């Protein structure tokens with residue numbers, strides 16, 4: 759019988775030891791998890807410095823219009839300007855557009871030529887807007903001959 763209770767005590771001791779170890783293990787595991795999720799909890803916090811903010815001017819100059827001219831491209835400000843800017847200044851300078859003055863028929867022919875040979879995309883509904891803009895603001899300038907005089911005050915030659 760004594761043998762038996764001694765054995766019982768030993769089992770109890772081992773059991774307590776195991777329980778203690780298990781407890782320690784849990785505490786260590788929680789500590790490790792805590793460190794993993796807050797790696798810098800021991801680090802000193804950097805003193806908070808006053809952050810100075812420099813005012814950056816807003817980027818609204820890109821499509822600036824000055825004196826009725828779209829500064830970036832030199833195109834005249836009018837209805838359809840941005841449609842022209844977005845479709846006609848990607849491949850070549852807007853100068854190529856503005857130095858050409860044409861009537862509607864020839865502007866359309868130029869667009870067709872670019873579409874057929876230069877990979878210009880289908881302009882869809884924008885074509886009308888673009889052609890209107892071009893014809894209104896960049897019509898043919900050079901006239902072949904002097905315009906017919908009008909409003910002339912004729913005077914009678916005296917004998």
Ligand code: HEC
Nearest residue numbers: 845846848849850854855858868869872876877878879888
């Ligand atoms: C996909 C590219 C592309 C786009 C977009 C484009 N063009 Fe062109 N365009 C060209 C090329 C390439 C030429 C020939 C350039 C050269 O000769 O140096 C040209 C030439 C021109 C010329 C000169 C034609 C000539 O007879 O000399 C005019 C005017 C012109 N384009 C107007 C326009 C207009 C208006 C638009 C908007 C609808 C436009 N382009 C959009 C590619 C394009």
